[in-house]
Amino acid sequence: MTILVTGGAGFIGSNFIFYELEKHPEDRIVCLDKLTYAGNLSTLKNVLDAPNFRFVKADICDRAAVYQLFEEEHPDIVVHFAAESHVDRSIENPGVFLETNIMGTAVLMDACRGYGIKRYHQVSTDEVYGDLPLDRPDLFFTEETPIHTSSPYSSSKAAADLLVQAYHRTYGLPVSISRCSNNYGPYQFPEKLIPLMIANCLADKPLPVYGEGINVRDWLYVEDHCKAIDLIMRKGRVGEVYNIGGHNEMRNIDIVKLIIKELGKSEDLITFVKDRKGHDMRYAIDPAKIHAELGWLPETMFAEGIKKTIRWYLDNKEWWETIISGEYQKYYQEMYGNR
């Protein structure tokens, strides 16, 4: 089979490519990625020369380029990771989120309709369900929870999900959708909470915690997410949504303190800064459906996963130091300079 992976030079997409090449060496992987600030070809350096791997630099919004790739490769499965993915950036500049996350998804699905595919899988997020109150620990997001978004990012992802469902109903496109909780692990861009805190901690820089740090996220090790997507795209039911999460809720402040402890630094580095606009309070996934239908369960517990992740950032300083030395400095100054 030929599997087209969009956004494979980013955090989750690259981890997914490594997983697929290892688990299904009989399949061919084609990666389409625009290499935005969040995409790094260096991440894929160990697989670039593999005989069953091809990298193509292109924008999912570029219809001609996408159609040409489909003409050349005739993919059996399309797994769509490519997106603008950072909430804070979407608050500053929503336009590119609408363009890539909504229009790009439409272009990709049009190509799928035109060329015929066995499965189109949309990688979505739990953020499309909005947030849950802190004082109702009994509530979780199920696949039936209404879409109710907070940020331009989550709204663009929700719009894409609705479009995917429309293409299924209207054109019979064989789709599936997964909505996962917060991922962590190797190759995550250091603008996101965990890698940002690790990088700042190592440089003895202030650790900017938004608001009071009491917002709760439900963390999943990236490889567990990749395993879930692999199961859904091969065995999941067409037209269905599957939530993915490992029941691992933590407050931001507790994550930051844990990283400080692991790195042997001082809690004096913690700096409470102005809260994110529209900041979601709590995310919590009920993964009962994917467990019951596909037998998926998370395998890496947080205590082990966070240690592995910190170790990876210590062992791969060159990867993230290169990233944070360039254009990212400007972003950091704009985002945190006067916060």
Ligand code: NAD
């Ligand atoms: P990321 O920002 O690390 O990577 C995104 C990748 O998409 C980059 O390689 C980038 O170059 C590429 N890309 C962006 N715009 C493109 C375009 N127009 N054309 C082609 N390629 C383009 O993101 P991530 O954290 O790996 O997230 C991947 C997907 O998973 C996203 O769809 C995101 O919404 C979803 N998701 C992420 C999380 C999380 O915790 N990170 C959780 C649930 C769902």
Ligand code: TDX
């Ligand atoms: O400097 C920071 N300080 C801080 O307190 C940053 C970057 C974040 N935070 C807080 C905001 C959130 O409550 O930490 C929490 C996690 O923030 P992010 O890493 O930006 O993730 P989040 O906003 O939860 O969204 C993530 O999960 C769902 C991904 O970025 C999305 O792509 C995914 O869909």
